[in-house]
Amino acid sequence: MATPLPPPQHGGIDHNLPTCGDTQCSSHGTCVPSTDGGLVCDCNLGYQGETCDDTVNGSLSLPLTLSVLAVIIGILIVAVILAKLRRKQKKRNRKHLEEKHGYDIVA
Structure with a gap:
């Protein structure tokens, strides 16, 4: 051995x-x-x-997390507003067609 x-x-x-x-x-x-x-x-x-023993990224983690969260929430708010506007526009278009042609469009 x-x-x-x-x-x-x-x-x-x-x-x-x-x-x-x-x-x-x-x-x-x-x-x-x-x-x-x-x-x-x-x-x-x-x-x-x-x-x-301190990491540079450690001091950035909270502001970075909050910034990313704010961007995501902002995107969601814009998406909801756009969806509501589109729904209103479709409803307005249906109503306009109904008045113009004299018939009901069932959604």
Whole structure:
């Protein structure tokens, strides 16, 4: 039976250990030196905050949802108004034909 190989190490560095980006930046960024000598997170696209744990989309979700809902409700209102106008127009046309030709049109 073969024994498992130890993790690869180059120059005494264990590459399987978590990096600063994994621990300090929530795995959504990399650590970069700051002007005061410490480390700060450089967040990946779509993430923000000191530790890259806030999503950019998270802050947009409520306004976006409300906007989409408003558009859908607006479209429904316009559709109902158009349907009522069309129904009135058909009724007016039937009445006009009835008066013009002197007969009843059964709907």
